[in-house]
Amino acid sequence: MRARYGNMLWGALLLFLGAGIGDPGRALADGGEGKKIYKAHCLSCHGVQGNGHGPAARGLSPPPPDFTDPDFWKNRTDSFLFHVIQNGLGSMPGWSDTLSPGGIEDVLSYIRTFRR
Numbered sequence: 001m002r003a004r005y006g007n008m009l010w011g012a013l014l015l016f017l018g019a020g021i022g023d024p025g026r027a028l029a030d031g032g033e034g035k036k037i038y039k040a041h042c043l044s045c046h047g048v049q050g051n052g053h054g055p056a057a058r059g060l061s062p063p064p065p066d067f068t069d070p071d072f073w074k075n076r077t078d079s080f081l082f083h084v085i086q087n088g089l090g091s092m093p094g095w096s097d098t099l100s101p102g103g104i105e106d107v108l109s110y111i112r113t114f115r116r
Contacts, residue, residue: 033103034109045060
């Protein structure tokens with residue numbers, strides 16, 4: 001009985017940590033799904049390589065950020081980036097009407113792959 005109870009506690013702890021309680025960007029995300037979402041909704045402005053040079057980026061003010069620039073990632077928490085994807089900022093629209101919180105986490109996971 002004691003071993004069973006201990007396994008349940010570990011399972012609950014892992015579920016809690018995996019769910020990213022308190023910080024949506026910390027949840028375990030599927031980078032493959034994030035890539036699909038990025039291609040469908042983000043690539044036109046943020047570009048194939050995540051450098052902000054997508055075909056729809058011309059004329060945007062401010063221009064899309066360069067996810068490959070290490071300075072972009074300084075002082076930007078997962079919570080902040082989740083909020084920006086969800087609600088928009090500057091010339092970027094919010095995606096809360098299109099993407100679920102899990103979809104936003106997936107995109108966030110994928111854009112992290114552009115970091116150098």
